Amino acid sequence: MAASTPTTQTKSAKTIYQVEPGRTYPLGTTLNKDGVNFSIFSEHAISIELLLFNKHDDLEPVEIIKLDPKINKTFHIWHIYVKGLKPGTAYAYRIDGPQNLQGTGHHFNKNKVLIDPYAKGISNALWNRLNAIGPEDNVATSMRSVVIDISNYDWEGDSPLKRPMNETIIYEMHVNGFTKSPSSDCKHPGTFSAIIQKIPYLQKLGITAIELLPIFDFDEKETIREVDGKPLKDYWGYNTHSFFALENSYCANPQDKDPITEFRDMVKALHKAGIEVILDVVFNHTSEGNHQGPTINFKGIDNSIYYHLVPFAKQYYMNYSGCGNTVNCNHPMVVKLIADCLEFWVNHMHVDGFRFDEGSILARGHDGVPMLHPPVIWHIETSETLADTKIIAEAWDAAGLYQIGNFPGYRFAEWNGHFRDDIRRFVKGDPGLVGPVAWRIAGSADLYEESGHLPINSINFITCHDGFTLNDLVSYNYKHNEANGEHNQDGINENLSWNCGVEGETDNSEIDALRKRQIKNFAAILLLSQGVPMITAGDEVRRTQKGNNNAYCQDNEISWFDWNLVEKNAEIFRFFKLMIDFRKCHCNPSLHRRHFFGGEFNERGLGEVCWHGSKLFSPGWHDPNSRVLAFTLGGFEGTADIHVMLNMYWENLEFEIPPVSGRGWYKFVDTALPSPIDIVELGQETRVADDVCLVQARSVIVLISK
Numbered sequence: 001m002a003a004s005t006p007t008t009q010t011k012s013a014k015t016i017y018q019v020e021p022g023r024t025y026p027l028g029t030t031l032n033k034d035g036v037n038f039s040i041f042s043e044h045a046i047s048i049e050l051l052l053f054n055k056h057d058d059l060e061p062v063e064i065i066k067l068d069p070k071i072n073k074t075f076h077i078w079h080i081y082v083k084g085l086k087p088g089t090a091y092a093y094r095i096d097g098p099q100n101l102q103g104t105g106h107h108f109n110k111n112k113v114l115i116d117p118y119a120k121g122i123s124n125a126l127w128n129r130l131n132a133i134g135p136e137d138n139v140a141t142s143m144r145s146v147v148i149d150i151s152n153y154d155w156e157g158d159s160p161l162k163r164p165m166n167e168t169i170i171y172e173m174h175v176n177g178f179t180k181s182p183s184s185d186c187k188h189p190g191t192f193s194a195i196i197q198k199i200p201y202l203q204k205l206g207i208t209a210i211e212l213l214p215i216f217d218f219d220e221k222e223t224i225r226e227v228d229g230k231p232l233k234d235y236w237g238y239n240t241h242s243f244f245a246l247e248n249s250y251c252a253n254p255q256d257k258d259p260i261t262e263f264r265d266m267v268k269a270l271h272k273a274g275i276e277v278i279l280d281v282v283f284n285h286t287s288e289g290n291h292q293g294p295t296i297n298f299k300g301i302d303n304s305i306y307y308h309l310v311p312f313a314k315q316y317y318m319n320y321s322g323c324g325n326t327v328n329c330n331h332p333m334v335v336k337l338i339a340d341c342l343e344f345w346v347n348h349m350h351v352d353g354f355r356f357d358e359g360s361i362l363a364r365g366h367d368g369v370p371m372l373h374p375p376v377i378w379h380i381e382t383s384e385t386l387a388d389t390k391i392i393a394e395a396w397d398a399a400g401l402y403q404i405g406n407f408p409g410y411r412f413a414e415w416n417g418h419f420r421d422d423i424r425r426f427v428k429g430d431p432g433l434v435g436p437v438a439w440r441i442a443g444s445a446d447l448y449e450e451s452g453h454l455p456i457n458s459i460n461f462i463t464c465h466d467g468f469t470l471n472d473l474v475s476y477n478y479k480h481n482e483a484n485g486e487h488n489q490d491g492i493n494e495n496l497s498w499n500c501g502v503e504g505e506t507d508n509s510e511i512d513a514l515r516k517r518q519i520k521n522f523a524a525i526l527l528l529s530q531g532v533p534m535i536t537a538g539d540e541v542r543r544t545q546k547g548n549n550n551a552y553c554q555d556n557e558i559s560w561f562d563w564n565l566v567e568k569n570a571e572i573f574r575f576f577k578l579m580i581d582f583r584k585c586h587c588n589p590s591l592h593r594r595h596f597f598g599g600e601f602n603e604r605g606l607g608e609v610c611w612h613g614s615k616l617f618s619p620g621w622h623d624p625n626s627r628v629l630a631f632t633l634g635g636f637e638g639t640a641d642i643h644v645m646l647n648m649y650w651e652n653l654e655f656e657i658p659p660v661s662g663r664g665w666y667k668f669v670d671t672a673l674p675s676p677i678d679i680v681e682l683g684q685e686t687r688v689a690d691d692v693c694l695v696q697a698r699s700v701i702v703l704i705s706k
Contacts, residue, residue, distance in 0.1 A: 016063045022079035028118025029147050035083040042302045043076040045097045053090040056123035059140045087149035105314035107303035112295045113142035121146030122217045122245045132294030158268045160352045161276050162388045165456040166592040171207035173537035175250045183563040188252035192266040199273045206580035209276035217242040219287045227485035232553035241287040241296045243341040267350050276352035284361035289324035290317050322398025329362045335376045343385045353390025360401040381409040405447035416458045428498035432624040443530030445596045458531035462522045467549045470539035473497045474518040480547030491550030520575050520671040524700045527579040540576040541565040571675035578679045590633045604661040606634030616656045641705035647695040654692050663705040672696035
């Protein structure tokens, strides 16, 4: 939709570039051989100036172009075409409009220099966050948007992999933390390029997808506080300000190499290795924070549109996110922003999926009340562009909206917090959980089946970036967050953890052996469960955060993957690897079904699933003291049957084994045994001759039929 107006323009007194009216869409910048089109939405602005800089770190613009609302505005979209501009051009905006914070929530201030929400590149070389707060001019210390040419890249035929969700095994990692340690031996540690160097490790482990903590541009310079004279900063990156631009610090050399190219190189290399890329995206709030925060873009572009404001005091922000502000996700133009963003990362960056942080905020309407059919969620759900893209919701927010099992839409998978909590309690020895644990192992049909969902709607996990690592889950009863500088008041208090007898590190070999067994128990249950398993990077080698369960500000050894652990804890890595191999091998249909269990029986008389306790067909659903569960998965079409025995009691118990007509049972896993006989290579299983099996205290045994 072009503006049908003359080409004469009102320009700055110092005219360098020729300009034309420009086009409304696409929003952001659009390059062609002759110049650049600029387009930005603001419903309530009364004037907009486009600032052009010779270099991204120039203190002043080389030209200021004032947009004429009669020529450069169509409805609420301002647009202009500037001839002669090339990729790499730095630009920004000044936007003026009404200022009535309390009454209307308008936050316009023509002194503030604003970046483009659709910018594909951002420079923060001059950025000073404090100078973006208050009414004063901040042109000399503002961020700059950068015009990026996204068309010039050789994908070599690459495209998103479109792996079926039920065959997916997710590995959650932080781009920086995965390789930042000197022990990684990477050429450019902490970058997209370094991940490429670690692809052989990921292939050996066997995961099928990496889920990256936020890689959209955030303010990594923000100092949260100082502890012992050292500044703590936003490390995880859950404070996005630019949804189309990459975090520059994750690029090996952002001044010499385009971050977009380096990211694409990583995606292409991972795809060649059969590994998908899922992005953790944060649309629920932004880096601009509350009423005391800086003006970076949305506040100054149209504050009352982009954010939820307190109804009778609109200078303040509703804080459903727990992070200072909340994005008004279901305003039509915000819906468009989010949809355009996702489709950009799929179409132009070949991303395979997204995980939506505090996804329940996407369900809130303009008044903050949850909607039955939220436009943004259903747009994502029904987008043809995103039809083969994995979409995962953290189905809760900080204001108490908890939607596990009833998140809007059908395709959205959910981080299943019930799985995490029930399995944690069961493995640490809490009684009376066999019913809930059976539901979790079976894909959480109690949460999903009635509403028409499937096992693939459940993302099963024991740990994630937020909370204890798996090693710390079996090593600490209490959080130890003193290094965060908040007097150990941050982070959750109830971790459902058990330290196995000693708090923290120990040289007691018996306790260490028990901790290893518990880690293997968790890994076995996770990878034997229906749904989609997610592993946190480093859990497979006992990565520790020394009991810190909220390392959001720790850009140091607390958060970094220590690659020395790969050799030190090789037996744990081996266990994870072989369990992943087992899950892949027994995929049809035993371990990752597309549908919930039904009532079919195979030719040996075994059902799709049958539940037991230590006695066959006696699971003890209503036994308040039970700490044991067993189950049999009948194999179909010639595949092996699987029998699993879980003894989370502190004494050894004998379990009955079901008969299997025409076949025998063979032991694949026994977590009570030392490595390497705790788990064997596929095909090396040993025959179990008796109809009972001794399952040692706090251990898991897995049998297959042959």
